[in-house]
Amino acid sequence: MASSTTTSGQMHRVTDGSVHTPLGFKATGLHAKVKRKRKDLGVIVCDVPASAAAVYTLNQIQAAPLDVTRESIAEGGTLRAVIVNSGQANAVMGKVGVADAYEMRDKTAKTFGLDPRDVAVSSTGTIGERVQMEKILPGIEALQPEATAASSNAFAESILTTDTCTKETCYATEIDGKTIHIGGVAKGSGMIHPNMATMLSFVTTDAAIAPEHLQQALSEITDRTYNRITIDGDTSTNDMVLTLASGKAENKPLHPGHPDWAHFIQTLECVCEAQSKQIARDGEGATKLVEVNVKGAPTAEDAGKISKQIVGSDLLKTAVFGTDGNWGRIICAIGYSGVTIDPETIDIAIGPHLTLSQSEPVDFSEEAVTAHLEQDEVFIEVDLHIGDSSGKAWGCDLTYDYVRINAGYRT
Structure with missing residues (x-):
């Protein structure tokens, strides 16, 4: 793990930090051969049930994976994994798209020994094309997540579409005398005009926080970060910010009355703003x-x-x-x-x-x-x-x- 010494009340960026840096998380990505050359399938897995919160596109046409993810989070407010494919968006595919999203969820659960309700699903790519399940399902079985910078980078590569680069960040801070980390991986380059956009962002933290308070924090911060970027004025069908908190830093559970609540919000917002700026900088064809x-x-x-x-x-x-x-x-x-x-x-x-x-x-x-x-x-x-x-x-x-x-x- 990257160095992460903190001073109380301060935060700093973690060199080579990403979604693997917070305690309890592993990730990876691979080439399932949906795309011609680039990685196209990735997973993040948590060792324990993680508090989960998500914000979704406000486009009225929404892809099937979003409904499946909503259902998983609604079961108990926690998740253990998120499976992501790129290449096909699984949007506007009718009943077959819904069935494919559930099959991706079930296959991931079986592969990693989880309950299907512990798994979120996300897809990005071309609307109106069926996910190539004959390639995705064996690909899920081949995923071997690790808690390394290289494995997080493989995940970051696997979710890209027209992006020209990966988008990763991580910050460390101190809460209740415990060092906590917040790491993020995002994709997005075009069709960007939140609320939300054709963007995905996955944020992990080892802070202890209940799902309802994590949702409150994410919703508040999204309005000031992800929903403040625009590239081309188009709001997509698939987009989501998903945040998972393992609690492994063993701080006292965060809530609005916690003395370090504002500091946690500041650090989480720093990660989300960094991800937002990375997306805006990588706008399709952009130079500035x-x-x-x-x-x-x-x-x-x-x-x-x-x-x-x-x-x-x-x-x-x-x-x-x-x-x-x-x-x-x-x-x-x-x-x-x-x-x-x-x-x-x-x-x-x-x-x-x-x-x-x-x-x-x-x-x-x-x-x-x-x-x-x-x-x-x-x-x-x-x-x-x-x-x-x-x-x-x-x-x-x-x-x-x-x-x-x-x-x-x-x-």
Whole structure:
């Protein structure tokens, strides 16, 4: 296990940490030959019943694995494993899709000596194609999860679709004098516009926390992280964030009245934000991560809504790609966000460069703004001057390659 010494009240990133780092968890992935070359089947297994919480896509068309996972969690609020395939989404497949999802659950349970209700199921890939069960079922039998960085990376590879890289992170902190870890693996590159998106995120922790409190924490944090990323405005059918807590750190069970509750929330949010930014950075064809911070809003909800509206603007995204400091596209998005604002009090900065003050243009260096827009990370800040709340959102630029990738997605 990676080094994870902590100081009380502090947290730090764990080098090479991932979903295997929290005590009690193992993972792996392999090539079941659904895809031509890349890994396409993975599993996370916990040694003990883990408190479970999940947030799902709000698309009204939902893939069969989501219903199966909901059922498993509802049985007792705990899980022992999650099985994931990539290549076929098992979405809009009718009764056969439901049967396949249950068969994946049952096969995983049998392979690892679990009750079927201990297993969650997740799929990602092309909608309307049946999962190749003749390859998936033998693949499940061949999975051999381990608590190593290499095995977690194999899992991270197995869930990718159009992603260009794996997305893993882990943080350690101290609760009740015990070191706890929170690790995450995610996938997502296109069809990203939560609530949720074509993204999957699996988060593990060895903190002790009851399912209902874990759900409360995850739901709250999702609104500020995963639901603040957008790439192309499309909300998918399969997407899910699943969090498992083994309790093996042996802290006193966390709850909203626990003295370290806020610290736990902060650490979990740090992991979820890191995963969200990794997804946004890896947007299909993207060359830049864009972060928008809106402050001076009446409520955090208003700030989040405006920041997401800005980062989701195709005109803004293409301006970032073209390194064009056109702040007019920013204020336009603010105006149609649906949030009540004062049109006379808005400040806009691109990077450190103020371009609008109290809704009036200011002199700025076009060359300096262009230089900022040429960076891998672009920052935009808006101050509405009508409140004390703030919120962030993340996205990417819109490039020629986005069209190329999606025009040939099935070919």
